[in-house]
Amino acid sequence: MVPLVAFQVLSAALFAIGLYGVMARRSAVLIVMSIELMLNAVNINLIAAASHLDGMGKWANFDGQIIAIFVITVAAAEVGLGMAIILRMYRNRSTVNVDEINLMKW
Numbered sequence: 001m002v003p004l005v006a007f008q009v010l011s012a013a014l015f016a017i018g019l020y021g022v023m024a025r026r027s028a029v030l031i032v033m034s035i036e037l038m039l040n041a042v043n044i045n046l047i048a049a050a051s052h053l054d055g056m057g058k059w060a061n062f063d064g065q066i067i068a069i070f071v072i073t074v075a076a077a078e079v080g081l082g083m084a085i086i087l088r089m090y091r092n093r094s095t096v097n098v099d100e101i102n103l104m105k106w
Contacts, residue, residue, distance in 0.1 A: 007048030014041035028089070028096045032082045039075045043068040 014037055021034025050064020090096050 004048055004052040007044060007052075011041045011045040011048070014038075014044065026097050026099055028086045028098055028101075029083075031098065032079060032086070036075060036079065039071055043071055046071070 018034045018036075018038035018041060021037065022031055025031050025034060046064040046068045048064075050062065086096055089101055093101055095101065
């Protein structure tokens with residue numbers, strides 16, 4: 001059985017890569033992909049913790065999986081809405097570069 005620390009290190013590395021992608025990228029599509037990577041890192045951590053830690057109650061072993069399903073559902077909705085906004089910005093401004101899009105500035 002793989003120790004919990006290995007999953008936590010993997011999750012932290014994926015989260016750090018996603019955070020770097022959000023901070024360093026200029027393309028809105030790549031920023032959304034980096035946010036998805038960060039959400040998947042959280043899912044890995046939740047599922048690993050749920051499988052290694054003993055809880056109380058009938059559904060204690062599935063708490064991490066249930067929360068991960070909710071995170072996946074929210075992530076799917078976020079991708080759909082985010083890509084629709086990015087597509088609309090591309091049609092209006094003909095770019096997806098976040099430095100060149102100033103729709104909210106006065």
